[in-house]
Amino acid sequence: MRTAALSHSARFAIGELSRSSGVNIETIRYYERIKLLSPPSRTAGGRRTYGWSDLRALVFIRRSRQLGFSLEEIRTLLKLGGPAKATCNEVREVATRHLEDIRSKLRDLRKLEEVLDATVSRCSGQSTPDCPVLDILDIDRPASVGANPLN
Amino acid sequence: MRTAALSHSARFAIGELSRSSGVNIETIRYYERIKLLSPPSRTAGGRRTYGWSDLRALVFIRRSRQLGFSLEEIRTLLKLGGPAKATCNEVREVATRHLEDIRSKLRDLRKLEEVLDATVSRCSGQSTPDCPVLDILDIDRPASVGANPLN
């Protein structure tokens, strides 16, 4: 069995960081490669060792991802949250833009749900050859379609 | 000037197919490569020539994509709509599964919107160093986080 607990200031390996952050090992290395995470210190043997601040950063990234921020947005947020003391304004701007994206995605999805739902419920579920689902995709199409393609 | 209209049964080039279907040329070739579209006939010089059924298929694909179906789902739908006469049941199954996916995405996005909206509006917009947006990403984290990573 491995040592169960290190002191408060201990450094730890990538596996532990992965487990406690909930981020895949490969993904951690990927974040380092694209410079989202700063390169950690290494043991004599070349293994990465991390500290508490690394864990904090990684958890920040994971939560931001869950909220749908892109890695580029997160890069910005990290800079804003970094040593160069962000103004709340700047952060708010990033978040607001993102919120607008989310709302537009929501609108699209809602429309989509409506169409699909209506279509699926028109579907008898019987073995009829004409299926409204296939119909909506095939027949109910934009004006240009069905026209001469050489117009 | 090029011939403006071909006869009803004419075959046409990839550029026209692209323009009238609204699908990028490169994308059409891509669909052929991954066998979503069957390989078209060719001219003596090796150029692809398409007919009306190709246009129909392509438009079907485009509309399905707009409804958020994956290419794999579309592959299934195309098979079901193909010569082997689909039962409405089978199509319904694919569409229903997809609808469930959409609903689950909707639920996630709605939650996400709520969280972000609440947070952003708590944001004073002033130059305070503590930003609730950064806070929510950083401090308000799951139980395991902040615990000893070696647990």
Added chain:
DNA sequence: GATGCATCCTGTGGCAGCTACAGGAGCAAG
């Protein structure tokens, strides 16, 4: 027949955001 231009061809590489190897090295326990 030659010229010029648009369109087409294949093949390759790139984008996000990872994930999954292969093939080797480090490291601790028994």
Added chain:
DNA sequence: CTTGCTCCTGTAGCTGCCACAGGATGCATC
């Protein structure tokens, strides 16, 4: 010293395309 885990680098794959390079083809016009 050996076993067995963890870690290392590098590369390739995934989805759904888009964009190029470098060449061939097709067609109207001279």
